[in-house]
Structure formats: C-alpha cells, structure tokens
Amino acid sequence: MDPAAQATLTAESFSFISLFLRADWVVKAVMIGLGLASLFSWAVIIDRLLRFAALNRQADRFEDEVSSGRSLEDIAQQAGERPRHALPRMLQAALREWREARAKGLSSDTQSALLIQRIDRVMDSIIARETARVEEGLPLLAIVATASPFIGLFGTVWGIMNAFQEIAIQQNTNLTVVAPAIAEALFATAIGLAAAIPAYIAYNKFSSDAGRYAGRLEGFADDLATAIQRRLAERG
Template sequence: MDTATLAQASDIDFSLVALFLRATFTVKLVMILLIVASFWSWAIIVQKHLVFRRARAQAAAFDATFWSGEPLDALYSRVGPNPAGGPERIFAAGMAEWQRSHRSDGAMIPGAAQRIDRSMDVAIDREARVLNSNLTFLASVGSASPFVGLFGTVWGIKTAFEEIALAQSTNLAVVAPGIAEALLATGLGLLAAIPATIFYNKLTDDSDTIASGYEQFADEFGTLLSRNLDS
C-alpha cells in the first residue's frame, strides 16, 4: 500500500460520532433504534432491581409480623384496606374471604377453605403479573437486537460496495469508512442484546423465587385457616 493511500486513510475520522453521521439514513435509523432499546432495557433492569429488593424486604418484614403471634383479626385490621406489599395483599385477600364466609349466626358457609385458597391464588397471580411486567421487552431485545444490527450491517455494506463501484477504486480510503459504519450497527445490536439477555434470565429467576415465596406463605396461611375451620 502506497504512502498516499495510508495518509488519506489516516485523515478519516473513525470516532463513533463520525461513523454515525456518515452512515446512511437507514443505518442511522437502525442505530437509533438499538440505542433507544438499550437505554430502555437498562431502565427496566434498574427498576426491576428496586422493585424486587422492595418485595423481598416487604416479604421478610410481614413474615416476621405474621408469625409473631399477633391475632389474625388484629393483624388484618392493622393492614387495613390498602395493603402495602405483596404478602399483605395476599393475606388481606384470604382474610377478606374468611370474614365473608361467616354467617350471621357465626357458623361457616360450606366450601370456605376452597374459596379462601382461590382468593389467595388470584392475589398471587396478580402479584406475579406485576413482578413479570416488562420482562418480555428484555427478552425481545435480547433475541431481536442482533438481527436488527445485522440488518444495519448488511445495508451499510451494500452501500459501501455501491460507493466502491462508483469510485472504481478499492483502496483503503474508499472501503474502510463504509465497512466501519456497517460494523458499528452490529456492535450496537450486541451491546443491546447481551445485557438484556443476561438480566432477563436473572430477573425471571428472581421473580419466580419471590412468587414461590408468596405461594408458600399462602399454603401456610391456608393450612392455618383450615385448622381453625376443622376445630
């Protein structure tokens, strides 16, 4: 390679901003889409981390309160009509059905245990939906971003070959900018996909663990109420 070509290539700005500005409209659109998807993914990751940490703290605090020996009716009155956390909402759902199952003479309406379990199952399902909300977006970003970036790369390389044909030259100064711009799209696709995939798996596992704790509490609470019914 002659010194003139090397000097011409060294004058090309290969910074990320310059590569973006030189890209075609289609490739720019792909890059912007991937950058937005990446920022949105990180916002979901941080938000879910805070939500899950709060859910664990609420579960631990309520579990300690529940097994402290305080009467259930008193605890239900203290929880009030607006429970603060998932375990409290599940407990309130069970207790509400428990109280509705009492007849005016103090006897229990038949089938109370099944209705209480269903009420708590509905509450658990509602809490699980809240925990899993927006996780599908992370899964979509993790699976689709590499292909979106690859589309930008293919389009950029196509444009680079067109420029080579128009310039009728294959020297480094003609080839390098277009190829670099095209590869930047793939890099952004991977930059968005890798964290989204990793944290989707982690957050899904955390969500399942928290929901499993809710189900365990509901089973223990249901057993306690069933024992009271039998007695």
C-alpha cells in the first residue's frame, strides 16, 4: 500500500468489501472458497430442517392412524402401493410377509419363528435405507465444520506474511503500513469461523435428529412384530 493510500485510510477502508478487494489473490481464493462452503452448508441445513419436520409430521399422522383401532390392512391399503414414508412401507412389508406365510401354512412354532425373523430382517433393511437417506448431506456439514477454521487460518497466515513483506519493503513499522494487511488476514479467519460454527451446530443437531428418527422406526418395527406375534398366538 502506497503512502497516499495510507494517509486516506478511513473506517470504510476496513469494510468487508474493501478488505476483500484489497486482499492478495491467495487470500481472496480462501475467502471465496469459504463463502461457497458456507452457502452449500446452509443449503443442507435448510433442506434437513424441512425434511425432518416433514418426516416427523407424517410419522405422527400415521402412528395416530395405527393407534385409532382400524385394521392394519385398511391402513396399509389407504397408504397406496408405493408410499414415500418409511412407516407405511414397513407396515406393508410386514403384512406382505404375514400373508405369504399364512398362504403357505403356519403349522408349527418353527415356521412362526421364521416368519418373525423374516419380518425383522425386512424391517432392519428398511430402517437402514431410511437412516442413510435422512443422513444425506451430514458428511458435508462435518467437512465444513472441521476444515473451515484451518482453511481460514491458512489465509490469515498468508496475509500476515504479506504484512511482514510490506514492512520489509517500506522499512516502516508504522501501524498504518501493516493494519490493512492484518485486517485482511483476520477477515479470512472470521469467514472460516462463520462457515464452521453453523455447520458444527447443525451437524450435531441433525445427527441427533437422525438417531431419534431411527429409534422411532425401530420402535414401530417392534410394535409390528408384536402385532404379528399376537396374531400368531390367536391362530394357535
């Protein structure tokens, strides 16, 4: 920065736009990369917020229908052939296994036990796929949360190196010589933290939400297995 520019330093000289425009190309690249990472993470955050809210609303409605006293067959038929939510898919899969086993005959306790095992395997498969689906995007949040501070720190270190270079070239230790370069460097760290903090909080929240949702599916699977066992006991 030349002496004339130093003499005209004002508060506006340290605005976000001014800091970005004056920054070295490496620091600019760091800022742009962190800004894009923040945008992607916020897209994931908004998508997951909407997704978990919708999934839990649908699960609440379906569980209310199941507990209303209607037959499971009627509820499964009302859900349609290819329901999008996991709970009706689990119900339809369990009833399909039940119908196939009943058509072949359930003449022994061993066959009944095998039916319960098949239902458990089918439920586990659905739960695993659904859990993987709701966890989409979480690895991106983890990467942004862990890598952004270090990337921002790299931009800061590079900017500090430029500040010392300015001191060496101008042979002047006046604060006006190094203040802009230091501000640009610290701005890179600030952007890194701004990208990392929301991603870190969201990752932990959504990981917890995914775990609770998986537990909800597992609880529903246990209820289905109990209902099938009750039917088997009534037939016996």
